[in-house]
Amino acid sequence: MEPVFPLLAALGIGAVLGFFGGLFGIGGGIIAIPVLVLGFGMDQALAQGTALAMMVPNLVMAWWRYWRRGPGGLGRGTLLVALAGTLTTYGAAQAAQGMNPQVLQLVFAGFLALVGIGQWRRAGKGPEGGPEGGPQAGPDRLASRGRLMPLVGVAGGGCMGLLGVGGGLVATPLLTGLFGLGQRAAQGVALAMVSPSSAAALLSYARAQRVDWPMGVALAVGGVLTVSAGVAVAHAVPEHRLKALFGLMLLATAGLLVLEKTGLL
Template identity: 55%
Template sequence: MKVRGSVFEGGTRMDFVVDAHMGLALVVGAGLGFFGGLFGIGGGILAIPLFVLGFGMEQAQAQGTALVLMVPNLLVGWWRYQQRQPMPWRAQVAIAGSATLVTWGMAHFATQLDPLVLRGVFCVFLLALAIRLWRAAPAAAGAEKPLALRWLPVVGAAGGCSMGLLGIGGGLLATPLLAGWLGQRQAVAQGLSLALVAPSSAVALAAYASAGHVDWSRGLPMAVGGLATVSAGVAWAHRLPERRMRTAFAAMLGVTALWLGVGRWLMG
């Protein structure tokens, strides 16, 4: 839909045309970028339910389009993190290599699944994440263990499964494994998680796009809008009470998962 109008300047009439769909996509992308930065989890978790419920997309199409929003944010985040907290390249290659291979296979598998089955898996993931966030306790401080490179491909494969199948969640699985199982400091765990999700999200996007499950006309403007506001969301995150934010976000994810699961039947 295009909105036409005119303005007068110095006695001269100037006509203009505004693409309302692009304007809406920029605004929505800006909101998703802000809340992604605020909650520190990523715009995809918010974008996918919005695409399904608000835009009527099938699950695979929603996941592919959300990756358009996520990929630039994750790549910029990875680059910025390397500037502040450099990670050993051997470790990054180990975790990113396995994640990328598994992501490619799982993404192709996801594009062949029945949309209702894929939506059900996504709902279960959101509910599990909501419960985990609700019950999460602050991480205990402790001595960092030496990084065991031999286990990084296992962590990468776990994160790659989630990125390929759902388009999200690689970092949410990898960070607790790196911090809890492998005993790394939170900063190191987050840095290695970015090394996992940034390249694997690009691979997942390529797989979804090759299967025709990406709406570029909505995804690209949203990506631009998200890049403009994600830093503001991060800044606000440092001003608000962490526990209250996490509880509110967990409640929102739980409600979203339930609505995705039963909303279609409730509305007939």
């Protein structure tokens, strides 16, 4: 039987991660995994599987909230992104078995740092102009460039498969920087991609018995309680400020990965 205090702590951690997951359109696993390893003594595989138990309901709840507010609806382009992301996640996960995970995560940290700096610099130019910055721009943009959208799923799904996390961190800046979507629209589409990918990954970890279900459920309950608040804040913050905050989050995540993998954390 699980001790009560760790489960209560997990409930609080899940609540914090759920809020930021709703704010930035991510599952929170990039933070939850090192917390479970360092704070709860789990090995890496068990921590990843347990984090996925939290991420799946958080991602589904966040996507549903984004969809109800407009961007990230189930347009054809969004479905193609989700399908490509799910298939690529599975293939990349198989390929990752023979790779050095520390090298992969350090490379990923460098990528996040570069993207985060780019996000911050673009946000510093001020509010986004034109219709793409508005909340209804996402589905129209996806419809006009639907044939290229699966490439976003390939990139995000590849990251999910290789590292177990980070699909939304990759997809969102690609959708804003290369396809011109507003930040909120991009986060909604990224959530539609990552939700089925994370569910497939959780199924794989569960079959291998690499999920601490009591801990994962406690994290998930805490997260579900606060996801809606994070989504509400995301829709209240101006687009350029949300993009700047997302860039800072990418830089902080990159630093966390480097500290963890170099043994300084």
